[in-house]
Amino acid sequence: MKKRFRRLKFLLALSLFSATIFPFAIAFGQMSKHRYITIHARQYAYDPPIIRANIGDTLHIRLVSKDVTHGFYLEGHDIDAEIEPENPVFRVRNPSQGYNWRSTSEIVINLQKSGKFRYRCSHTCGFLHPFMQGELVVSPNYPYWVGVILAFGVAFWLLWQASPKEEVKSDDDRSES
């Protein structure tokens, strides 16, 4: 019979269990909210750079440009806006429906998907335009936590496979010696 590190197995199971339930426990305790955010765009960043929200929240987003015309393309949510400087009214469209722009002063989004979604500039605004982006993080961030769990899992599994194995003598072997 071969004996492996029992503690290692226990630690692995405990880590995986904890890592699995923790983010869900946190998210379960949060109630859906209406969040009102004004995003300021300038060359080459958004303020706030990161928006954190929970699944089920409703975001009310106002967009303001501080310098030149910028875009606001929110990936995964079919939203693209064009913001002119110092103008609280901006154009917005749904990319899946082509270029039917409509004017508005607020975008309302109900967050149905968790994860990280970047908002990017979609209107060439200068040299660093392709790198102008912010992040919307919707909790519980399943992809990230699954990735973390799997990273631990890969490491534990490989170490487990490589861990030295002790030969445990059977009762017959012990009595002979």
Next chain:
Amino acid sequence: MTTEVKVEAQKVDLFDKFKGLKWMVKLRSFQFLAILPNLVLFYIFILAGIFGSPIGNANIIIIFVWILWWFLLISVMVPFVGRLWCLMCPLPAFGDWLQRLTLIGVRPGKTVGLNNKLFGLNKRWPKALSNIWLQNIGFLTLATISILLVTRPIVSAVVLGGMALLATVMALIWRGRAFCLYLCPVSGFLGLYSMTSMMELRSKDKEICRKVCKTKSCRAGSDRGWACPWLVYMGNLDRNNFCGLCMECVKSCPHDNITLYWRPFCSDKVIKGYDEAWKAFIMLVLAMAYSVVLLGPWGFLKDWANISEKGDVVGFIIYAATLWFICLLGFPAIYYIAVKLGHWWAKAKKQNGAVSVKDMFIRYSYTLVPLGLLAWVAFSLPLIMVNGSYILSVLSDPLGRGWNLFGTAHITWTPVYPEYATYIQIALLLVGLYYGIQKGLEIARELWRDEEAAFRSMVPVTVLLVVVTIAFMKLFAG
């Protein structure tokens, strides 16, 4: 069965499997035909960089070099075919042709102990610089101004044009591809990451090279092929790092003893010196730095790096100093602590015949190679998914002048499912982590020759790899 025996058993002889492939690489015109289209494109890009739109996404040099070529290089070419880019790279082309005074043919003769007639001074490169430290510093220098390099067409044109000029001048002074071997920043990381690639050019039987072959034509040249421009002797070649896949040795070998193999991922595992270890550190840290500065949401970092537009000199100094410190000192110090802890714990098990800290430090740095490569692929992926549509528009309007050569200039920016990039990035990082740990454990067993000591030595390094992986995941997905 040892790891090496397993790898050997899994290799596929591509020349044997595909006879046409061997015929093709043996053609004298093979490398010329591979280089020519890239050379034409290269000079079109240089002209576009100088005379075209200053806005990056409207200029073909930025889109084709830093979006398309970079993505293909790091994500497709390196993992699968290693240094194949070096076969077709336009930068050293004029240097090669001036050294040889021919585009395709071979000139037998005698020059500095080689069996070819070579033009130029053919000096030996200084021994003290026969390492990749210059490439490390060169890449770090370019990385420091990378935000300018990848967004300003004129900067790209000047840097790339300058590299081509330097390669040409160096070819007239030093023998072989001195620029590629010792200076080219791209060559530096291609060499390191080609260790993971699934293709290799090797001699079929090294005993034939060492004991039967009298001419060593691979290294010295012959009337059938040029002396290896990478200064490689096939009888000793056991890693991809310094083979540029030019296939001259395939042509010149009098014993038909050279072939192309398909092999498992990460088959080369031996890091040979501090210069290569530091290349692994620098590349991993830069993958993180690029992900933070270019793909991150923090505007102040972009402002600091964007020195020519924002003019924040103090910010640029902080950014550059931090980058260089972490690459050259900070991360290596953290890695050293992990290695030292592993060494201490392993030595407690195996006092006699303990591996030295130095050997562990150098050899275990390979664990950062697959993780670093996959981190770079994960960084490059959003670039192509988000900005790939620019490829079509600049194809028709390469200079951003309002042309429409192929009718695609009207195609607007259209990201392709960017919201799914994080899933692919996580998967890539996990693959990198897996191979980093697995190869580390193999190296540990080779060095320690004791199962428990090897295991103990790798635990702290594994922890470090996991921390690094999660840090990347936090950036990309968290």
